Amino acid sequence: MIKKFKPYDEVLEILDQAANMLGLEEIDYIRLRNPERELKVFIPVEMDDGSIEVFQGYRVQHSGVRGPYKGGIRYHQDVNMNEVKALAAEMSFKCALVNLPYGGAKGGVKVDVSKLSKRELEKITRGYATLLYPVVGPDIDIPAPDVNTNAEIMGWFMDAYSTLNGKLTPGVVTGKPIELGGSLGRDEATGRGVMLMVREICKRLDMPFEGSRIAVQGCGNVGGAAVKHLHKQGCKIVALSDVSGGISLANGLDIDEILDFLSQEEGRQLKDYDSPGLVRFPCNELVLQDADILIPAAMGNAITSEVAPHIKAKVIVEGANGPTTRDADRILWERGVLVVPDILANSGGITVSYFEWVQNIQSYSWEEQVVNQRLEYIMVRAFDEAWNCAVRMDTSFRMGAYMVAVKRIVTAAKMRGLS
Numbered sequence: 158m159i160k161k162f163k164p165y166d167e168v169l170e171i172l173d174q175a176a177n178m179l180g181l182e183e184i185d186y187i188r189l190r191n192p193e194r195e196l197k198v199f200i201p202v203e204m205d206d207g208s209i210e211v212f213q214g215y216r217v218q219h220s221g222v223r224g225p226y227k228g229g230i231r232y233h234q235d236v237n238m239n240e241v242k243a244l245a246a247e248m249s250f251k252c253a254l255v256n257l258p259y260g261g262a263k264g265g266v267k268v269d270v271s272k273l274s275k276r277e278l279e280k281i282t283r284g285y286a287t288l289l290y291p292v293v294g295p296d297i298d299i300p301a302p303d304v305n306t307n308a309e310i311m312g313w314f315m316d317a318y319s320t321l322n323g324k325l326t327p328g329v330v331t332g333k334p335i336e337l338g339g340s341l342g343r344d345e346a347t348g349r350g351v352m353l354m355v356r357e358i359c360k361r362l363d364m365p366f367e368g369s370r371i372a373v374q375g376c377g378n379v380g381g382a383a384v385k386h387l388h389k390q391g392c393k394i395v396a397l398s399d400v401s402g403g404i405s406l407a408n409g410l411d412i413d414e415i416l417d418f419l420s421q422e423e424g425r426q427l428k429d430y431d432s433p434g435l436v437r438f439p440c441n442e443l444v445l446q447d448a449d450i451l452i453p454a455a456m457g458n459a460i461t462s463e464v465a466p467h468i469k470a471k472v473i474v475e476g477a478n479g480p481t482t483r484d485a486d487r488i489l490w491e492r493g494v495l496v497v498p499d500i501l502a503n504s505g506g507i508t509v510s511y512f513e514w515v516q517n518i519q520s521y522s523w524e525e526q527v528v529n530q531r532l533e534y535i536m537v538r539a540f541d542e543a544w545n546c547a548v549r550m551d552t553s554f555r556m557g558a559y560m561v562a563v564k565r566i567v568t569a570a571k572m573r574g575l576s
């Protein structure tokens with residue numbers, strides 16, 4: 158019988174290992190093994206053809222020990238409670254690692270967005286926001302964009318919440334349009350952060366950063382901004398994929414031309430792009446491309462034990478959440494492939510989300526240069542803390558990052574008098 162993949166079990170395995178290495182008893186961190194709150198909602202929507210469809214939505218609030226819950230909203234046909242729980246727990250650890258005053262949460266709606274009109278998408282978002290109203294708010298739980306959600310959707314969510322709240326409440330979500338209180342630099346923050354983490358790992362490993370050959374899976378919010386910034390820094394993007402397929406060019410793809418092509422029309426994909434000498438491959442083969450550095454920046458579970466033995470890259474920087482299974486992680490460790498873990502590598506988004514929230518509370522907006530400088534400071538600090546912990550404990554970079562995070566949450570819980 159095929160074992161069903163359960164992302165939350167994988168998170169628990171890492172948590173238990175990190176707690177064990179920290180010398181914690183289960184009683185010290187038992188509250189982290191279960192989310193504090195799990196909510197399932199049903200969203201009835203009148204579709205464009207007059208029929209009524211009911212969509213399932215979720216919100217999981219994993220840990221509120223260090224501050225209000227924080228985490229994105231995902232719209233995808235595969236969204237399920239186990240996955241949302243895993244993503245919520247990872248948010249708790251991510252916020253603790255970069256030392257933001259937040260706990261972790263995640264939400265999602267089970268829906269195939271490619272089958273929706275814009276009106277239907279808006280109706281689902283407003284219905285979801287209305288049902289979440291009692292459990293979210295600027296001091297309670299602050300959603301943000303994730304897979305298939307964007308600034309426009311955050312604007313609708315904020316409007317629905319504000320209507321129920323009787324006043325404009327921009328601080329209820331981050332990742333909003335700039336005109337509605339969004340922060341400069343937020344849209345590219347996760348991808349910019351991925352670039353910074355590639356730079357830092359190259360320094361640590363004494364590998365060249367400029368001219369390094371990089372393969373990137375996913376060309377959305379994270380992957381698109383990551384290739385833009387890496388290309389700007391002189392890295393060569395030798396392979397790139399999205400859900401429609403992959404493209405590669407040994408001397409490096411023309412990233413400016415590709416991003417410009419994709420942005421010209423909504424719905425454009427890499428399969429529509431062409432250029433002399435381009436090699437095409439199925440999207441699941443991106444992780445096997447010949448490159449120095451691999452950046453999974455699409456969905457979870459992309460690097461499994463089947464593909465891990467064949468990965469050619471020496472370094473993996475996890476732009477996506479949960480792209481590497483535990484079994485694959487063990488294989489990569491044995492093979493000496495260094496993995497920069499997701500809770501560090503993609504923490505640029507949550508960091509600038511935090512800046513956005515601070516700006517909303519202060520009714521003050523920062524220059525983009527200030528946002529980018531502070532982002533770099535926070536991420537490089539977190540990189541150093543996780544790296545130093547991993548070296549001190551002779552363990553993986555992932556374990557070093559989790560140890561820093563778990564220790565912070567457990568210490569805060571103790572200081573609050575919580576068991």
Ligand SMILES: NC(=O)c1ccc[n+]([C@@H]2O[C@H](COP(=O)([O-])OP(=O)(O)OC[C@H]3O[C@@H](n4cnc5c(N)ncnc54)[C@H](O)[C@@H]3O)[C@@H](O)[C@H]2O)c1
Binds near residue numbers: 305
């Ligand atoms: N948006 C953020 O700020 C943010 C922050 C931290 C982590 N993340 C994580 O990064 C990942 C990507 O999120 P995003 O916001 O860029 O999503 P997105 O919806 O903007 O883009 C997803 C991209 O992945 C591609 N894709 C989907 N399935 C694929 C497949 N099987 N093979 C190759 N490509 C595939 C899509 O075509 C698209 O290019 C997710 O794991 C998300 O949780 C996002």
